[in-house]
Amino acid sequence: MSETTPLLALPLIAAAQAQKHVTHNEALVLLDAATQLAVLDRGRTTPPGAPAAGDRHLVAAGAGGEWAGHDSEIALYDAGWRFLAPRAGWRAYVAAERLTLVHTGTEWSDLLAGTPSGGMVTLRASEIEVDLAGSSISTALVIPNRTICLGVASRTLVAVTGAGAYDVGTAAETSKFGGSLGAAAGSTNIGVIGPQAFYADTPVRVSAVGSAFTGGRVRLVLTTLAFAI
Structure with missing residues (x-):
């Protein structure tokens, strides 16, 4: 049996697991971040200096520091940075631009409609x-x-x-x-x-x-x- 859910990668409680609340709370934190997804911005390549708990950012290309290797992922601050890898169909509201993006499976886009080969409006x-x-x-x-x-x-x-x-x-x-x-x-x-x-x-x-x-x-x-x- 997998240790995580197939879509959001939420941790699953194992049979006879000790301290089940740790795994359960971990899953709730990730679910809280992914549900009704909204990020503060999408232009940062490094973390802000004084993040607040629950802050989310869409990591820009070429990220470094604590965000290195997480381009296009959602960075969540929760006593440290953790990351959610998006899947096709995810939507995110970018507060700084009052803009909604959709993930195509390869990138975030502001498309209204698209074709399989990349055409879009x-x-x-x-x-x-x-x-x-x-x-x-x-x-x-x-x-x-x-x-x-x-x-x-x-x-x-x-x-x-x-x-x-x-x-x-x-x-x-x-x-x-x-x-x-x-x-x-x-x-x-x-x-x-x-x-x-x-x-x-x-x-x-x-x-x-x-x-x-x-x-x-x-x-x-x-x-x-x-x-x-």
């Missing part, structure tokens, strides 16, 4: 905050090549000064995602389009309406569908 949201100055700003928020853009939402975080309003769009279509948007703090817009395919990396642009920007700050959220073959 993903829904992605990217966020940036932009300080306003001048007549327009070509932001670091870029619609990637060969994606379908669903829209760009905006929120005025700090009241816009200089300009009476602003547009959100691209260099070719300056108000594609919203025109004459509110300058007051708290103003919002959900700039839904098409959807439309883009065939080149295209920065999102914020343009002043009327006079040039002398101040203000906006948050932009880009939503796209991406594909792989």
Whole structure:
């Protein structure tokens, strides 16, 4: 008889085993970590300096130190680090990114649907905050090549000064995602389009309406569908 369960590798209590509570508690700790799986982040290659009991991280590629040899595994802190090796179909919520990943059997992915040979479609949201100055700003928020853009939402975080309003769009279509948007703090817009395919990396642009920007700050959220073959 195996000493562990076949899927989660939980330790099993042996017949006539002494101190059964040790094995039972070990199984509960691992089950507690794997059930409703959520990790703090997925970019670390070494452990954080002051972990709390129950903290979980998805170990990034190239891990070292206490995490060496555990790439793509779940690191659980419980008076020391222990690791859970994922299996195909596991899902994990990454709190730092508000993103859900699924394990394909070979890697963690944000795919919505996939094919046996690796084709997949993903829904992605990217966020940036932009300080306003001048007549327009070509932001670091870029619609990637060969994606379908669903829209760009905006929120005025700090009241816009200089300009009476602003547009959100691209260099070719300056108000594609919203025109004459509110300058007051708290103003919002959900700039839904098409959807439309883009065939080149295209920065999102914020343009002043009327006079040039002398101040203000906006948050932009880009939503796209991406594909792989």
